[in-house]
Amino acid sequence: MDSTQGPTPDEVDAGHAFYTRRSLAIYDLAILWYFSRLAWKCPASRVLRHYDEHVSDNHLDIGVGTGYFLDRCTFATSSPRIALMDPNEACLDAASRRIERYEPERYRESVLEPFDLGGRSFDSVGMNYLLHCLPGDIRSKAVVFEHVKAVTEPGSVVFGATLLHDGVDRNWMARTVMKRNNRHGIFSNADDDLDGLEWALSQHLAETKIEIVGCVALFAGRT
Secondary structure (H helix, E strand, C coil): CCCCCCCCHHHHHHHHHCCCHHHHHCHHHHHHHHHHHHCCCCCHHHHHHHHHHHCCCEEEEECCCCCHHHHHCCCCCCCCEEEEECCCHHHHHHHHHHCHHHCCEEECCCCCCCCCCCCCCEEEEEEECCHHHCCCCHHHHCHHHHHHHCCEEEEEEEEEEEECCECCCCCHHHHHHHHHHHHHCCCCCCCCEHHHHHHHHHHHCEEEEEEEECCEEEEEEEC
16 A cells, blocks of 8 residues: 555455454463463563553553453553553454453544544553554554653653564564455554564654564554
């Protein structure tokens, strides 16, 4: 896709259409255990530690999956404010049920477009395993950081994890799965590399840092 043009509706839909009630029922076992360990070489426990290091008690999670990490991460209080944002209703349903005890807010929005969550702002924003599912190259995806800044206060932390295609070590399994998922539109990371991610973060965030674990980039920065 030409990075000077926005993604088509079909390209946007392809990135989250895979996540149905059926696929989400096996997501934790298949993706967060099996593929994370054997293909990505970054176990879920490492991503959970990343959450624990950065999540606040006033948190927005974008691209919520099953709510696995929000269910297990440690908040400073027993009643944090958590908002869930995803264009996929099945993901919102799954994550909402998972963390029902926190009475999460839910918003069916796309981070690729400017969004308004009722004028409320957040102290942390998580985007876990989101960027590699968004259409375009990593530089065109940088617009999501600009959109997120509109719902945060200065100094808020933005963090997440993404699968990189270049600039990282990928074993045979990772290369095979990424090739297949890019072909079917589940992933769109064939042009995502470490240099591009560093550039994207530096354009919109301060105090940025990236840690590579396997072919996963764990990133964080401040607005």
